[in-house]
Amino acid sequence: MPNQAVTRTLTASLTNHSQVSDDLDSHGFAASKLWNIGRWTISRVWDAIGHIPDADELCSSLKKHDRYADLHSQSSHRVLQELGEAFVSWDKQDDPDANPPGYRKHGDEHPRSTVTWKNQGFKLDTAYNRVRLSKGTNMKPSRYAADYILCEYTIQADEQTLEDVETVKTVRAVWTGDQWELHFVCEMQIDQPESSGEKTAGIELGICNTAAVSVGDETLLYPGNALKEDAHYFRQEEYNTEGENGPSDHAEWARHKKSRRQAHLLHALSKDIVEQCAKREVGTIAVGHPKNSRDDSDWGRHDNKRLHDWAFETLLSHIEYKAEERGISVERVPEGELQTSKTCCECGKEADSNRVERGLYVCESCELVANSDLNAAENMRATVTPSPAQDRSNGCLAQPSVRLFDKSTGRIAPQEQVVP
């Protein structure tokens, strides 16, 4: 089996947050200050000679600046590199109305910018889940003080651990809005399995059912309850505790907890979907992006729409990398190209009236009765495998295997009895 190198980012919570947050704060503020100094330098050079200095030019001109030594030199370098990259992509837009990258100001204060440590700037101890992040020279109060921030971490959600990882290329400290977390950017070798199968699976993502999967002669349904209930419950928590001066600590907690739980749910879902596909010898997954979510009325609120767009995008990218690890290719079918939800997957007739309520699709021409999301998933499948005559006499489009998220175990498990 040939190996393949891939890059993954593993997110970790800090288990000694209160001990390291002051140091991380001062490094985060320092990164913002350096960014602003770089930004100011760019303006000056630009005004003087009409040239935007690139990252290398910025670094060499600011290397001796006092603020450069607030962070480890590689970390400072990275801040200016990001600034340079931001200008390059602004320049590429070629849009007269686009604003150039701005200063990092938060009222009179500096926000906490992401700080990146490269290979010489950190020391990882995977046996004890600890990482030493080098301080900037200016950040050491005395020559006897520690020259590093000792972070203890735990990897979030996914089952992967840093011990499986080939190389950790960078460690990033990221401020989430209420606390710091660490992102380990890793290089991993994965076995490139032989393409696991000949079959194609069609997947439809949606709100009522987070995912509907069709492999032709078998179908799976992942009801949307878990994501929905969670969003509802935590939103209540947030509103119930919202103070006059913005979100209270409790609201912040609810928000944070929600994002954790959703991250876990999306990992569990994508893992199960890919495992189920692999088990059925699927070699290709065709998946549609549900931008024009037809179940919008279920939600109504704009926030929910945004939440779901984010959730779908995250779910899609999880499916992609988990499938890649099993040699299954994923094709994103562009939205709008197909009328997957309006077309009968059996006879191809397309009509608005075919959509009937309560999640059932009833075709007027061929009398197909199917779960509407599975009908769409089957159409999605046919975009890659043009309708090989499938024997659907088993009624699988009306009788899916339903797979539910079990809150007590945090895993997906089959629901045995299904009422269509």
Ligand SMILES: [Zn+2]
């Ligand atoms: Zn039909």
